[in-house]
Amino acid sequence: LGGMRMLPYVSEDEALFETGTATPTPITGELANMITRVFALVDNEVAINGHIRALPEVLKTNPSWDLTTDRALAMRDLFEQAGFAPRRVQRVTGFADRKPSLRNPMAVRNNRIEVILLRSDQ
DSSP states (O other): OTTOOOOOOOOTTSOSBOTTSSOBOHHHHHHHHHHHHHHTTOOOOEEEEEEOOOOSSOOSSOOHHHHHHHHHHHHHHHHHHTTOOGGGEEEEEEOTTSSOSSSSTTOGGGOEEEEEEOOOOO
């Protein structure tokens, strides 16, 4: 993709959001811009999912559901700010800690945003 600046490797040490919030870090904005440019090559609709690692303690009020939903919504907002057509976003979902990507439910890698290109009906 001509002219697209490659992003540096994103490690576990570079968070997508400020700790415990839905405030995106600068790298998240860069990722949203890059994904928006790449997704401009296709017409597929998109789903955005937020996930978080399990918390190490039991809390009276678990913030995971709201936090993952707010982070997915923040990513949607970043896409729209980058020029992504709002009508293409079909689903924004927070999964809390219910679908870890690693076996260790408290692994930092489980804090993630999934952006999925949906199959077209054609």
